[in-house]
Amino acid sequence: xxxxxxxxxxxxxxxxxxxxxxxxxxxxxxxxxxxxxxxxxxxxxxxxxxxxxxxxxxxxxxxxxxxxxxxxxxxxxxxxxxxxxxxxxxxx
Amino acid sequence: xxxxxxxxxxxxxxxxxxxxxxxxxxxxxxxxxxxxxxxxxxxxxxxxxxxxxxxxxxxxxxxxxxxxxxxxxxxxxxxxxxxxxxxxxxxxxxxxxxxxxxxxxxxxxxxxxxxxxxxxxxxxxxxxxxxxxxxxxxxxxxxxxxxxxxxxxxxxxxxxxxxxxxxxxxxxxxxxxxxxxxxxxxxxxxxxxxxxxxxxxxxxxxxxxxxxxxxxxxxxxxxxxxxxxxxxxxxxxxxxxxxxxxxxxxxxxxxxxxxxxxxxxxxxxxxxxxxxxxxxxxxxxxxxxxxxxxxxxxxxxxxxxxxxxxxxxxxxxxxxxxxxxxxxxxxxxxxxxxxxxxxxxxxxxxxxxxxxxxxxxxxxxxxxxxxxxxxxxxxxxxxxxxxxxxxxxxxxxxxxxxxxxxxxxxxxxxxxxxxxxxxxxxxxxxxxxxxxxxxxxxxxxxxxxxxxxxxxxxxxxxxxxxxxxxxxxxxxxxxxxxxxxxxxxxxxxxxxxxxxxxxxxxxxxxxxxxxxxxxxxxxxxxxxxxxxxxxxxxxxxxxxxxxxxxxxxxxxxxxxxxxxxxxxxxxxxxxxxxxxxxxxxxxxxxxxxxxxxxxxxxxxxxxxxxxxxxxxxxxxxxxxxxxxxxxxxxxxxxxxxxxxxxxxxx
Numbered sequence: 086x087x088x089x090x091x092x093x094x095x096x097x098x099x100x101x102x103x104x105x106x107x108x109x110x111x112x113x114x115x116x117x118x119x120x121x122x123x124x125x126x127x128x129x130x131x132x133x134x135x136x137x138x139x140x141x142x143x144x145x146x147x148x149x150x151x152x153x154x155x156x157x158x159x160x161x162x163x164x165x166x167x168x169x170x171x172x173x174x175x176x177x
Numbered sequence: 178x179x180x181x182x183x184x185x186x187x188x189x190x191x192x193x194x195x196x197x198x199x200x201x202x203x204x205x206x207x208x209x210x211x212x213x214x215x216x217x218x219x220x221x222x223x224x225x226x227x228x229x230x231x232x233x234x235x236x237x238x239x240x241x242x243x244x245x246x247x248x249x250x251x252x253x254x255x256x257x258x259x260x261x262x263x264x265x266x267x268x269x270x271x272x273x274x275x276x277x278x279x280x281x282x283x284x285x286x287x288x289x290x291x292x293x294x295x296x297x298x299x300x301x302x303x304x305x306x307x308x309x310x311x312x313x314x315x316x317x318x319x320x321x322x323x324x325x326x327x328x329x330x331x332x333x334x335x336x337x338x339x340x341x342x343x344x345x346x347x348x349x350x351x352x353x354x355x356x357x358x359x360x361x362x363x364x365x366x367x368x369x370x371x372x373x374x375x376x377x378x379x380x381x382x383x384x385x386x387x388x389x390x391x392x393x394x395x396x397x398x399x400x401x402x403x404x405x406x407x408x409x410x411x412x413x414x415x416x417x418x419x420x421x422x423x424x425x426x427x428x429x430x431x432x433x434x435x436x437x438x439x440x441x442x443x444x445x446x447x448x449x450x451x452x453x454x455x456x457x458x459x460x461x462x463x464x465x466x467x468x469x470x471x472x473x474x475x476x477x478x479x480x481x482x483x484x485x486x487x488x489x490x491x492x493x494x495x496x497x498x499x500x501x502x503x504x505x506x507x508x509x510x511x512x513x514x515x516x517x518x519x520x521x522x523x524x525x526x527x528x529x530x531x532x533x534x535x536x537x538x539x540x541x542x543x544x545x546x547x548x549x550x551x552x553x554x555x556x557x558x559x560x561x562x563x564x565x566x567x568x569x570x571x572x573x574x575x576x577x578x579x580x581x582x583x584x585x586x587x588x589x590x591x592x593x594x595x596x597x598x599x600x601x602x603x604x605x606x607x608x609x610x611x612x613x614x615x616x617x618x619x620x621x622x623x624x625x626x627x628x629x630x631x632x633x634x635x636x637x638x639x640x641x642x643x644x645x646x647x648x649x650x651x652x653x654x655x656x657x658x659x660x661x662x663x664x665x666x667x668x669x670x671x672x673x674x675x676x677x678x679x680x681x682x683x684x685x686x687x688x689x690x691x692x693x694x695x696x697x698x699x700x701x702x703x704x705x706x707x708x709x710x711x712x713x714x715x716x717x718x719x720x721x722x723x724x725x726x727x728x729x730x731x732x733x734x735x736x737x738x739x740x741x742x743x744x745x746x747x748x749x750x751x752x753x754x755x756x757x758x759x760x761x762x763x764x765x766x767x768x769x770x771x772x773x774x775x776x777x778x779x780x781x782x783x784x785x786x787x788x789x790x791x792x793x794x795x796x797x798x799x800x801x802x803x804x805x806x807x808x809x810x811x812x813x814x815x816x817x818x819x820x821x822x823x824x825x826x827x
Contacts, residue, residue, distance in 0.1 A: 112420070124245055127387075127423065128659050131241035133275055135428035136420055147463040150559035151568065151658050157435070159272045160457075160664075162555045164567055164657030 099140065099152065099163075099171040107141040108173030110134055115170045125167065133157040134171060180230045184259075185338060188252060188283055189267035190276055191238030192548075192663040194295045196220075197325040198267055199235040200675045202335070209679045212255075216589065216597075216791055217247050226335055234261065240275070240661075242282045244391050246592050256286050257376045262342045265334065267293045270300035270307055270322070271664065273442055277434035280316070281352050287377040289346035292320045293334050298327075299666065304445035312441040317350035326669045351379065354429050357417055361410040362386065368403045369396075386411050388423045453665040460552045470556055473549075478578060481536050485610060488532035496524040511704055518700025522693035525739050526783075529580065530684055533610045537579040538677040541572075546668035551660055558658045564641055565648025566591070567658040570600045577607030581780060582688055583680065584609075585787035595653040598792055602800055603644045605780040605788070608636055611740035612776055619744055620772050623760035628769065636776060639811070687790060688783035695738050695782045708734070722813045723770055724820070726751065726762065736775060737782050743775045766819045770812050778808035 096111050113134065115126040133156050134140065143153040143160070152168045154161050163171075189195045199207075203222025212219045220235035236255065237248035244250055256264060266283050268276040283290060294309055313320040319337050323330030341347070353359055365382035374381060376392070384392040385407040396403050411422035418425045450458075459465050503520065507513030544550050550572055558568030569590050577584035581604060588600040608616060621629035702708055712719070712730030719730045728750040729743075736743035747759045763771060779801055780788060788797035 113424075125657065125659070127241075127243055127427075128245050130424060130427040131243060131245070131278075132659055132661070133278065133431055135431050136424060137428065138431070144461070146461070146555060146559060148559050151555055153461065153555065153662070157272075157274045157431070158438075159275050160662045162551070162558070162568070162658055162660045162662055164558055164562070164659070166562075167657035167659060 095174060096172045097175060099142065099154070099168045099173050100145070100165060102142045102173065102175065104142060104144045107139055107176040109176055110136050110138045110140060110171060111174050112136060112172045113170055114172060115167075129167065129171065132161060133159075139176065140171075140173060180225070180228060182232065183229050183263075183339075183342060184232045184234065184261040186234045186236055186256065186261040186264045187267060188236045188256070188264050188279075189238060190240055190269065190272075190279055191661065193238070193267050193269040193276065194325045194669075195235060195238055195267045196676070197669050197672050198265075198293065198295070198323070198331060198334075199233060200672050201325060201328055201331050203233050205675070205678075207675075207679065209683065212251050215247055215251060217251050218589070227339055229339065240279060242279075242286070243387070244389060250391065253286065256283070256288055257380075260288070262346060263289045263291060263338050265291050265293055265338060267295050267325075269663075270294045270297050271303050271305055273300075273305070273307065274431075274435050274438040275661075277437055278431055281430055281434055284316070284318075284349040284352055285377075285380045285383060287348045287351075287380065289341055290318050290349045291334065291338050291341060292316070292318055293325070293330070294320050294322045295325050297322045297329075298324045299664065302451065303664075304447050306443040306445070308441050308443075312437070315437050315440065326667075352433060354426070354433070358386070358414060358426065358429060361414060364410060365403065365407055368400070368406060372396075372399050372403075374399070382407075383426065386414070386422050387426050388421075456665050457552070457662075460549065461555055466552070466556055470553055474575065477540055481533065481540070481579065482610065482613065484536060485532040486614070489528045492528045492531065493524070496520075496528070514704055515697060515700055518696045519693050521700075522696030522738070523689070525696070525742075526685070526689050526692045529611065529739060530681065530688075534580050534583060534684055535677060535681060537576065538583065538680045539673065541576065542673040542676045543668050546666075546673055548663050548665045551662045554658065554660060555662065564599070564603065564644030565651075566596060566600055566603075566644075567656060569658065569660065570596070570603075573600055573604050574607060577604040577609060578613070579610055581605055581607065581609050581784040582684055582787045585784060585791055586683070586687075588791065593653070593656060595651055596656055598796065599644070599647055599651060601788060601791055602647055603640055605784055605800060605804065606636070606640050606643065606777065608633070608776055609740070609781075611781070614741040615744045615772055615775055618756065619760065619768055623757070624765045624768050628765075632769070632772060632776070635773075639777070643807075687786050691782045691786045692738060699735060699738065702734075718809055722809065722816070723774065724816045725767055725771055725774075729771065733774070733778065737779055739781055739783075740775060743771075766816065766823065769819060770816045773815050774808045774812035776808070777804055777811060779805050 097108065099108065102108055113126050113129055115129070138156060141155040143155050145152045149165055151165055152163045154163055187195050187199055199220060199222065202224050206224065207220060207222040209218060209220050211217065217237060222233045222235070224231045224233060234255070236252045239246070239249050239252055242249055242253040264283060266280050268280060280292065294307065294312070300307060309320045309322050319341065321330050321334045321337055323334060325331060354362065362379060362382045365385055366378040369378040369381045381392060381396070385396065385404070393404060414422045414425055420428070460469055500517070503517055504513065507516050554568035554571060557571035561567050561570045572590060573584045573587035576587050584604040584607065585601050588597045588604060591597045591600050616629050616632055620632060702711070708731045711734065712727050715730035716727050719725050720727055728747065731750055732743045732746040735746045748754070748756065751759055751762055753759050753762070760768060785797055785801055788800060
């Protein structure tokens with residue numbers, strides 16, 4: 086588990102990564118508390134996008150389509166709206 | 178001999194070969210229905226083994242046991258409340274970490290378990306070696322390596338399952354979280370132990386810390402103080418980690434899964450990307466991906482429609498060949514006519530179901546099992562977002578071009594109720610095979626192919642406009658695509674065939690009763706000579722507003738049974754011998770208006786039945802009434818516009 090100092094480093098939305106780049110998940114900004122958006126945040130966590138996880142953007146579909154990411158040994162398709170709410174720290 | 182009864186549930190992620198195992202175990206002794214009161218499918222089958230009658234329940238393929246979807250709720254409720262004798266957790270060995278995350282959650286439900294470490298062959302191909310004995314030790318449960326598509330290991334799996342049950346079905350051991358979490362779980366669990374609750378206390382404690390709404394709700398009714406304690410403790414965890422407590426729990430669980438996975442597997446680096454990787458890259462490519470998708474969809478439709486119309490014609494001739502015999506036996510009096518009416522209903526059903534629906538399902542399941550459907554969903558996600566849906570909705574939409582009934586049922590792949598309804602509504606606007614018969618057979622043949630294509634384009638446009646409006650009108654938030662794209666693989670033929678067979682049975686069960694009753698009602702109306710008066714009542718709409726012959730009122734009634742009847746019935750009703758003469762009576766404008774109306778005016782009776790089943794009769798009625806008015810509106814406007822254009826051009 087990461088400590089808080091990570092949040093102070095450059096946080097980027099996952100969509101800012103270019104094809105082939107990787108990042109470490111810092112947070113998911115999808116609704117605070119348990120209200121709206123919570124279900125989808127939980128969904129992303131359940132699919133393995135927990136803080137500290139390495140995510141690789143394989144490619145993004147054209148015309149602002151979804152992202153193909155590689156996480157925890159499997160391939161996920163993430164809608165762009167969802168991917169914008171996943172924040173990562175770019176991995177060199 | 179009195180056989181002892183056992184219940185075994187199959188649980189696991191989507192696409193791990195669960196249905197292959199299920200089919201292998203139960204063969205054709207399956208029953209597919211719904212979970213009581215829910216529109217979630219329940220697949221159940223029986224098997225006889227070593228003197229036991231074993232009831233196998235195939236739980237939905239899911240990734241977690243939270244409250245995200247109905248499937249997840251049903252699965253956990255089933256395991257906790259119904260208490261099967263054993264749960265077989267089917268795991269994809271090639272994606273071990275993600276699968277173990279689910280395994281850990283199953284273990285928390287404290288149920289006797291066995292793991293089927295499936296797709297060992299795929300793992301091997303990916304260079305992953307798993308020491309299953311070590312996994313067995315770390316998890317404290319039996320692990321059987323299997324390759325279900327070849328049947329490897331399935332017998333041992335069953336044998337071991339029985340062995341465990343016979344030994345008294347020891348519960349799976351507990352998995353420990355980090356120290357600071359574990360202590361707090363225990364505190365809450367102690368409080369939960371004092372109340373009566375159908376779930377294990379420790380599980381409840383974990384779920385409360387995860388912020389599970391359903392569990393919170395129920396505990397609040399029993400003892401709200403537990404929630405206060407939970408809130409305090411989860412704040413403490415948040416303080417320690419700097420993330421919300423649910424995030425911490427999920428992360429920790431993944432951490433444990435990852436650690437176990439790393440300990441039991443060895444991954445050999447691969448030299449060149451294998452075939453399935455290259456295929457994946459190609460089929461999701463921004464140019465090649467769309468081209469391949471377009472070509473495959475066109476090829477599929479072309480072959481299905483060619484085969485369908487040929488086979489449909491053959492079947493029709495075959496059945497109608499019996500008509501004289503029927504008539505001579507039953508006579509042409511009321512009874513004979515009614516019986517023949519019911520027969521026509523059955524014929525209508527069969528001539529649609531067999532030639533169009535069977536091949537459609539075969540291809541669909543073939544594509545799904547291979548993994549291609551998820552790539553299509555990936556490519557189409559952006560477009561589907563325009564109507565508030567996501568990529569997966571493209572699949573029922575595509576199915577709709579074959580037949581709206583399976584398309585409506587196919588909307589279940591959407592996660593939320595709102596999305597299902599939205600997709601269900603949109604799907605009924607898609608011109609199915611029957612409507613295609615009219616578009617191509619009337620417009621295409623007598624007005625011009627470009628007009629037929631234009632009608633398809635107008636249809637698509639209307640789908641998008643109405644879909645968007647419905648999306649704005651329906652309360653709730655738009656959702657997003659979160660989907661695993663599993664590796665390409667060879668589909669398992671037997672599973673594909675089985676699924677097609679059970680879908681066909683489902684179709685017959687839903688559609689046939691109403692088609693038969695509908696046929697009888699119309700036949701009765703015909704015998705009571707009610708059709709002409711009805712057509713006359715409708716004439717302000719059909720004649721004045723739409724500019725069509727009066728008899729169209731009658732054929733539109735027949736069209737409720739199946740849409741192509743609107744066209745076929747016109748021939749005798751207009752006293753003509755073939756379609757060319759009908760086309761002459763209607764004229765080009767009439768043809769276009771007639772086709773537009775038929776395209777939208779009502780979902781056919783079988784589709785209405787499917788809508789009722791999926792969304793309840795109120796919503797089904799609303800969709801039906803809306804579409805009737807909408808079709809009349811569109812038809813009328815088209816008529817006026819085309820008339821104007823005609824005057825203007827001459």
